[in-house]
Amino acid sequence: MEDTIVGISSSLGIGAISIIRMSGKESFEIVNKIFTQNILNVDSHTIHYGHIKENNKLIDEVLVSVMKAPKTYTREDIIEINCHGGIITTNKILELLIKNGARLAEPGEFTKRAFLNGRIDLIEAEAIMDLINSKSESARKLAINGLSGNVTLMIENLRNKISKILSNIEANIDYPEYEDILVMTKELIKKEIIIIEAEINKIIKESENSKIIKNGIDTVILGKPNVGKSSLLNKLIGEEKAIVTNIPGTTRDFVEGTIVIDSVLFNIFDTAGIRETHNKIEQIGVSKSINLINTSDVVILVFDNNRKIQKEDMQLLNLTKDKKRIIVINKIDLESKLDKKLLSGDIVEISALNNNIKPLKDKLIEMFNIDSINKKDPNYLFNTRQISTLKKTLNNILELKKGIKNNLPVDILEIDIMEIWKLLGEIIGKNYNEELVEEIFKNFCLGK
Ligand code: GDP
Numbered sequence: 001m002e003d004t005i006v007g008i009s010s011s012l013g014i015g016a017i018s019i020i021r022m023s024g025k026e027s028f029e030i031v032n033k034i035f036t037q038n039i040l041n042v043d044s045h046t047i048h049y050g051h052i053k054e055n056n057k058l059i060d061e062v063l064v065s066v067m068k069a070p071k072t073y074t075r076e077d078i079i080e081i082n083c084h085g086g087i088i089t090t091n092k093i094l095e096l097l098i099k100n101g102a103r104l105a106e107p108g109e110f111t112k113r114a115f116l117n118g119r120i121d122l123i124e125a126e127a128i129m130d131l132i133n134s135k136s137e138s139a140r141k142l143a144i145n146g147l148s149g150n151v152t153l154m155i156e157n158l159r160n161k162i163s164k165i166l167s168n169i170e171a172n173i174d175y176p177e178y179e180d181i182l183v184m185t186k187e188l189i190k191k192e193i194i195i196i197e198a199e200i201n202k203i204i205k206e207s208e209n210s211k212i213i214k215n216g217i218d219t220v221i222l223g224k225p226n227v228g229k230s231s232l233l234n235k236l237i238g239e240e241k242a243i244v245t246n247i248p249g250t251t252r253d254f255v256e257g258t259i260v261i262d263s264v265l266f267n268i269f270d271t272a273g274i275r276e277t278h279n280k281i282e283q284i285g286v287s288k289s290i291n292l293i294n295t296s297d298v299v300i301l302v303f304d305n306n307r308k309i310q311k312e313d314m315q316l317l318n319l320t321k322d323k324k325r326i327i328v329i330n331k332i333d334l335e336s337k338l339d340k341k342l343l344s345g346d347i348v349e350i351s352a353l354n355n356n357i358k359p360l361k362d363k364l365i366e367m368f369n370i371d372s373i374n375k376k377d378p379n380y381l382f383n384t385r386q387i388s389t390l391k392k393t394l395n396n397i398l399e400l401k402k403g404i405k406n407n408l409p410v411d412i413l414e415i416d417i418m419e420i421w422k423l424l425g426e427i428i429g430k431n432y433n434e435e436l437v438e439e440i441f442k443n444f445c446l447g448k
Contacts, residue, residue, distance in 0.1 A: 004030060005113075006097045007105035007447035008090055015085035020093055021447060022079040022102055023110055028066065030100045031079045034093075035064055039079075044068035052083070052093055059096065060089050074110055075117035108444025112437070115429060122429025122440065123151045126383060129444050130214060137263035138213045138373060142381045150379045151386065154203065155428050158196055162421045165192055169414050186404045189413060196420075197397045200390050206380030207387050209373050212297070214383060216258065216265030217368060220292055222320065223302030224312040228330040231352035232302060232360075233257065233268060261361055262370045269296065290319070298367065299325045300360070305349070306334035309342050317343075326363050332356070385440075386427050393423045 004024030010017070022030065032040055037050040045067055052059040065080040072078040083093055098104060106112075108129070115125045127146025134140040145151060168184040175181060182188070221229050237257045257268050271289040293299060299320045303313060326346045329338060333351040340347075346367065348359040365371065382390070400416040425431045 004102045005105035005109055006094060006102035007110065008094055009080070009110075009447035010085075010090075012087055012090065013085075014087075017082050018085045018090040019447075020081040020083065020090065020097065021110065022081075022097060023072070023074045023076045023105075023113060024102070025077060026101055027077045027079045030097055030102050031064060031081070033100045034059075034096050035062075037064070039064060039066050042066055044071070052081070052096065054096055059092055060084055062093075070117075073119070074113040075119045076113060105447065106442075107446050108441035108448060111444060111448055112441040115437070115441075121152055122432060122437075123155075123386065123427065124149070125429070126385070126440060127151075128448070129440075130383065132445060132448065134214075135216070135258060136213075136260045136265040139216075139265065142210055142213050142383065145379065145381045146383065151382055152428050154199075154379075155424050158199060159421060159424045161192060161196055162417060162424070165189060166414065166417055166421065169410055169417075173411065184410060186407070186410065186413070189410070189417070190401065190404050193397060193400055193417075197394065200393060200397075203380055203382055204387055204390055204394075207382040209369075210381050210387065211384050212368065213264065213373060213381070216267045217298060217364075218269065218296040219266045219298050219300060219364075220269045220271055220296040221300045221302065222271050222293070222316055223304075223328075224310070224316065227302045227304040227307075228352045229270070229302050232300075232328070232330065232350070232357065233270065235352050235355060235357050236268065262365055263374055264368065264370050266364070293320060293323065297324065298364070299323045300328055301325055302328045302330050303338055303343070305329050305331040305336050305338050308337055309339050314342075324367065326360065326367065328360055389423055389427045393420045396420045396423065 002025070004022060004026040006020065006022040009019040009021045012018075028040055032038060034052050034054065035048075035050050036053060037048045039048055042048065043066075046065075048064045048066065050062065050064065052062055060083045062084075063082040065078075065082070067078040067080070069076050069078075081093060083089055094104075111120070111125050111128055114120045115122060120128075123146050127143045130143035131140065131147065134143050165184060168182050171178070171181045172184055221233055223229050236259055259266050259268065269292050271292060301316055301320055303309070326348060327343050329340070329343075329347065329349045330352055332349045333354050333356075346363060348363050350357045350360050396416045396419045400413060400420070403413050403416065422431055426433075426436070429437075
């Protein structure tokens with residue numbers, strides 16, 4: 001972390017102001033080379049008006065914020081330049097700073113420094129990223145909970161309980177003659193560990209929706225041609241404000257839109273490609289669609305109320321029989337010719353044409369228990385990585401309980417207890433491994 005890094009912190013595009021951020025030992029000297037004011041001896045946390053110049057040519061009129069370590073985002077010296085918005089000016093200033101000694105920051109590198117310098121823990125770092133990326137109110141709540149320190153506090157409490165057990169065991173081994181130290185018998189260990197296990201289980205249970213909250217519910221709309229899939233999609237997207245119509249850079253070629261129903265995100269996928277075909281390109285589409293069905297959280301299978309059930313309908317029913325599925329009978333404004341007796345499960349009747357799609361939305365809310373997601377105690381919202389590590393600790397707890405049952409000596413039991421303590425530390429980023437940290441920070445945006 002010797003070098004000074006620089007990045008554009010605002011989004012690149014046309015806007016009134018852009019922010020360029022620089023962090024590291026040489027930040028002040030570097031900016032001083034291109035700024036008309038001398039900022040080397042100014043007070044910390046002050047803002048300075050002046051001009052950025054290159055070879056005496058004016059580049060922009062800017063405000064420079066000077067923030068001295070350690071009370072900064074990264075705990076290093078930080079400069080922030082507010083320049084006029086627009087890609088060309090912003091990039092020009094960035095280039096100048098790089099020319100004068102800064103290095104372009106990697107995605108998330110500012111936050112990574114904040115973590116490595118001990119200003120935030122891993123949970124807070126993840127929360128910052130989640131907050132930036134949140135696309136629904138419930139996702140924002142999940143993120144802010146991580147940032148508030150609640151998650152860290154709960155893990156710290158569990159770790160404290162475990163370290164008390166560990167230190168007692170150690171004291172018993174090192175000072176067997178001291179009678180005033182609590183003797184950690186297997187019964188006592190078991191009693192404590194059962195309490196810890198119950199708390200971990202509670203967190204896992206309460207957080208079971210956090211994947212859904214953070215990433216949204218992957219929803220596939222399926223049905224043979226002309227049943228009204230596009231009309232339904234348009235109605236859904238029209239009524240529930242669409243956030244993005246395309247997610248670039250993902251392999252999800254089919255994503256049609258992202259909507260929010262009752263503060264929960266639904267990623268809607270289109271499967272136009274599903275039909276039996278011998279055409280090569282279409283076949284690729286078909287296999288992708290089948291993949292999509294398999295990985296989705298819910299399938300919306302649409303039928304036409306005005307037509308009899310056909311072979312293709314039956315095939316689609318069969319293809320999705322093991323999935324979480326809502327059968328939608330569309331076009332109820334028309335005469336019913338559909339043999340409803342052949343359909344079973346969760347069925348709703350709608351008319352996409354007449355704007356009558358509420359029964360479908362209500363069914364989605366009911367199916368995913370969205371009311372309860374919104375009412376959940378946000379203190380218990382842990383993210384997927386945190387939960388998967390907590391699940392690993394349950395394996396060690398199981399081993400420990402087996403060991404106690406088999407009457408293993410306490411110093412052998414200590415190995416599992418130590419492992420539980422380490423895993424809990426991994427969640428908050430104490431005893432982290434490099435690979436995990438790389439993985440987390442590479443998902444950040446540039447300039448954060
Ligand atoms: P897709 O091929 O499944 O995407 O079907 P479309 O959405 O393109 O709809 C096919 C036709 O059905 C269009 O002419 C729509 O206007 C019509 N349609 C869709 N929904 C309804 C509905 O609820 N009632 C009626 N009467 N027509 C509908």
